[in-house]
Amino acid sequence: MSNQPTDPDRSRDLSQPIEKLSADERLKAASDQLRGTIREGLADPLTGAVSETDTKLLKFHGIYQQDDRDLRDERRRQKLEAAFQFMIRVRMPGGVCTPTQWLKLDELARASGGETLRLTTRQTVQFHWVLKHDLRSVIEGLREVQLDTISACGDDARGVMCSVNPHLSPLHAAVYDLAHRASDQAIPRMPAYREIWYGEAPGQSAQPEEPFYGKTYMPRKFKIGFAVPPVNDIDVYSQDLGFIAIAEHGELKGFNVAIGGGMGRSDQSAATYPRLADVIGFVTPDKVLAACEAVMGVQRDYGDRLDRAHARFKYTVDDRGLDWIKTEIERRLGFALDAARPYVFISNGDSPGWNTGEDGMHHLTLFVENGRLSNRPGHALLDGLRAIARVHVGTFRLTPNQNIVISQIPDANRQQIERLAEEYGLLARAYGSALRVNSMACVALPTCGLAMAESERYLPSLVTKIEGLLEVHRLMDVPITMRMSGCPNGCSRPYIAEIGLSGRAPGKYNLYLGGGFHGERLNRMYLENVGEEAILEALDTTLGHFARERREHEHFGDFVIRAGYVDAVRTGRDFNR
Structure with a gap:
């Protein structure tokens, strides 16, 4: 990717003095290109944690510092340090x-x-x-099989879906090739990663600074995905940038371009909301990387760097207006997008x-409930995949x-x-209803520091109780x-599900209904904090009503x-009304 542009009006946010930007923007700018004091923190034997500053910088390295929240209160009573541990996310376009790579993942x-792996909603582990003392050995082990964790987290382009x-087809292969190339293009060069984790000497890299991201990277995370109709398995409308494959007689002709999707929101702020991406035009395959x-580049230069809660691309699109954003994209491309072409999705x-x-x-697709691979009675999933x-x-x-x-x-x-x-209990027919097979949960407790309620550990038992209702209403096989x-x-992209639940407090959730079956429509809150x-x-x-009158x-x-x-929710801004 090219260097940052020099337009004098390129951003109302980047034009601000650095001291007036958000704390996270100042942190990135002063981090010595994401080095911080990570190396020193890893070597400190007196704590299982790293500093608050380095905790934020580690995200760019694909690592989250967490602690076992099941033990938090007890350790506090004993005046012990929290049970710190880390989550490592692999980049896997x-x-x-x-x-060979799977066997290494299993070994690590x-x-x-x-003794567990987690399959994520963005196609990685x-x-x-x-x-802390095992972090370097895990990343070195990944390197042995040509895997890494660069930009799996942080304010950059996350793993491309x-x-x-x-x-399945030459069409799918052509789309995957472009997705992989897009990932290679968008990945930060990050000399700090190679120095800290691979032991390279400072200055050994031929790329001392980030040519595209600069010192402050993106305002927030940026997600890219490629979908092949008629299946919207990647939930393309939830992506900051989505490419929808257009084919004729099995031959890839190009992609409709969709921009401005995103799921994150806050219960405390009506100004935050999920948003579905808008289709703005069509590009041929040779123009995908330029797009x-x-x-x-538009989001890097115009995204909000003053208010982090308002920094995702969806807000930039809504604030500036879709027409303005499209015009700016076309100006940078040097050509106008063609008109979007017809396509149909039937499921996600x-x-x-x-x-x-x-x-x-x-090809055998195996159902893994909520993505958790471990060995349980009757379902030795980790052993089976090994x-x-x-x-x-x-x-x-x-x-x-x-x-x-x-x-x-x-x-x-x-x-x-x-x-x-x-033999190892991997086949989907062992798992019951179509609802269960079409369910997903985030990790939540006990490891996620943001979780307000259970998710992964609770959803299976809740689905079992809902299956009792499905049995009564004869809907067990209805997806x-x-x-x-x-x-x-x-x-877990709950706001585009037909039934969505988001945690509010232990045992309490918002219940959302009415999402589109193939991810084309946001749902709306039906019950709050129940x-x-x-x-x-x-x-x-x-x-029951659905069973009688559908x-x-x-x-x-x-x-x-x-x-x-x-x-029905028509736009992201309509979600909270």
Whole structure:
């Protein structure tokens, strides 16, 4: 990517004196290109933590400092330091992973990550429970198999998403190739990363500073994704920048460009809201990387650097206006976008089980409830995937719905893979309703410092109780999307689910209804700050009504709007009304 532009009016925020910018902007500017005192903090044996400043800088290195909140009160009573540990997120464009890489991830998880791996909603893996003295060994282990954690967190372009599976068709392969190239282009060069984690000497890098990001990077995180209709598995409208593949007779013609999506919000501020991206035009494949740079450049230069809660691209789009933003993107591109082309989405979920690509190779999608890979009675998921990785000759594909695809299985290996999946309890038919298969949860407690309520640990039991209602109303096989988040930030994309829950306090949630089945519409709050009893009562009423009066092929999210339970949300600014 190119250097920052020199337009005198490039930003009302970057034109401000540095001392008037937000604290995080000043921190980035003074961090010595994200070095801070991370090296010294890692070497301090007297604490399991790093400093508050370095905690923020570590995010750019793909690492979050956390503590075990289940133990927080007890350790405080004993006047002990919190049980600090770290989450490490891997950069994995499009969720593609080789068996060799998977075996290394498994090895590192068993040695330093609490014998568990977490599949995320952005097609990568996270290690939890990593202690400070193990951080470097984990990152060095990732390097051995050509993986890293650069820009997996922080104010930069996060891991680029892509519809799975690139081996289903030449079209999917072409889109994945562009997604990978977009990731390579957008990744920060970060000499600090190589110095701190790989031991390179300062100045050894040929790129001493960031040519695109500068000293202050992006105002906030920036998310990019590529979708292949008719499946919107990446929830393209939730991305800051989304590319929707347009094909004719299986041949990629280009992409519709969608901008301004984002899920995060705050219960305390009506000025924050989720927003769905707007489609602004069409580009041919050879213009995709230029479009990435132009759109990111607009947000880098015009995003709010005074108020961090207002710094996402969605607010820049709404503040400046969609027409202004599009004009500025086109000015940087040097050409006008073509008119958007027709496309159709029909779902945003995965289809567990077997399918076969155009080349005759087989692909097995495994349902992993809430993305948590561990060994439990009857479901030794970690052991099962290790066993498969030892014999698999293809690749693994992590899905945006926290599942995993065993990809490129030849005829000769299909029976063996299926036997192992059955033996270790990996097959989706062991998990019950279509609702469960279409559910997602963020991590939340006990590791996430932002969580206000349970999510991953609670959603399975709540789904079991909802399944009792589905059984009564004969809806067990009807696909309904359900997402739960432990706080308003929306990591599990709850605000586009047909049933969404966001945590408010222990055991209390906001209940949202009316999202679009394929992610095309935001939902609306139906109940505020309620517990399980009220949630189940509301769902019993609405699901029962849906079972009695739904129209042919009507989805639950559409029905609750038609039946008057909630009004449709038309824009992000309409979400809180």
